[in-house]
Amino acid sequence: MNILHITSSSRAGDSASYQLSRHVVERLQARHPQARVVPRDLSETPLPHVDGQYSSALSRASGGEAHAQGLSSLAWSDLLIEELKQADCIVIGAPMHNFTVPSVLKAWIDHVVRIGVTFNxxxxxxxxxxPDRPVYIAVSSGGYRTGERARQPDFFEPYLRAILATIGLKSLNFISAEATVMDPEAMTAAYAAVEKELDFVVA
Ligand SMILES: Cc1cc2nc3c(=O)[nH]c(=O)nc-3n(C[C@H](O)[C@H](O)[C@H](O)COP(=O)(O)O)c2cc1C
Incomplete structure (x- = not known):
């Protein structure tokens, strides 16, 4: 079993979303001791934004030719899509940034949502x-993101549901640490939710 662990906070190991997603990975490993974890840290190794040659290669449907010319953005796309294909389970750690996903995660999305390859x-x-498979998304937000206490729009969860469904990933499970800047219990509640989410999918 392969677990693709994607992280996207600039706060590295101190990050709430990193720690929560790491906890999900550890709990999955406890259930599947043979599992291999493939890390993809989007802050440590930022992706190039998709470039003009990448865009025109896709619109000409001539990805092979462009790849042969060594275009870095297209090569990244090939690599990241292959990582996705090899994964039996995907764990994403991401903070909410300005009501949606951080820009490094958006760059990853632009590389893996590719016409003629991951969608038609x-x-x-x-x-x-x-093929669909479990995707666990550990999301941290400084304020409340869901429920009656939310005082902000949430373009994070609906966006990820729509864009990942576009490439076939529909079994999404969100595990939230909300109000991290004001609620000292935010992480405790989030950790408690992890086991329930894993049971839900395994069941
Ligand atoms: C650039 C930036 C934008 C942010 N935008 C939001 C936001 O729109 N809503 C929110 O609730 N928190 C926002 N935050 C706060 C983070 O989501 C929050 O501190 C989170 O716990 C950080 O997670 P991390 O430790 O994994 O990076 C923002 C933080 C940064 C740095």
Whole structure:
């Protein structure tokens, strides 16, 4: 079993979303001792933004030719899509930034949501090509993100649900640490939620 562990906070090991996602990975490893973890730290190794050659290569559907020319952005896309294909389970750690995902995670999305590769455009809309599998998303936010106490819009969760479904990933489980800047119990509650989320999917 392969677990792809994607992290995206600039606060590295101190990060709330890193720690929560690491806890999810550890609990999965406890259930699947043979599991191999593939880390993809998007802050430690930031991705290039997709460039003009990448965009035109996709619109000409000539990815192979562009790749042969050594275009870095397309090569990154190939690598990241391969990591996704090899994963039996995906764990994403991400803070909420300005109501949505951090820009490094958006750059990853731009590399893996690729027409003709991870989705096809059809008369019925975009249809994903990746097999579905469990995706756990450990999300931290400084304020409340959900429920009656939220005082901000949430473009994080609906965006990830829509964009990951586009490539075929629909079994999403969000584990939230909310109000991290004001609630000392935020992490405790989030850790307590992890086991329940794993049981839900395994069941
Ligand atoms: C650039 C930036 C934008 C942020 N935007 C939001 C926001 O829109 N809503 C929110 O609740 N918290 C926001 N925060 C706070 C973080 O989401 C919060 O501190 C979170 O716990 C950080 O997680 P981390 O430790 O994994 O980086 C923002 C923080 C930064 C640095």
């Amino acid at each position: 455009a059809t008369p019925h809309g975009k249809i994903g090509t990746l």
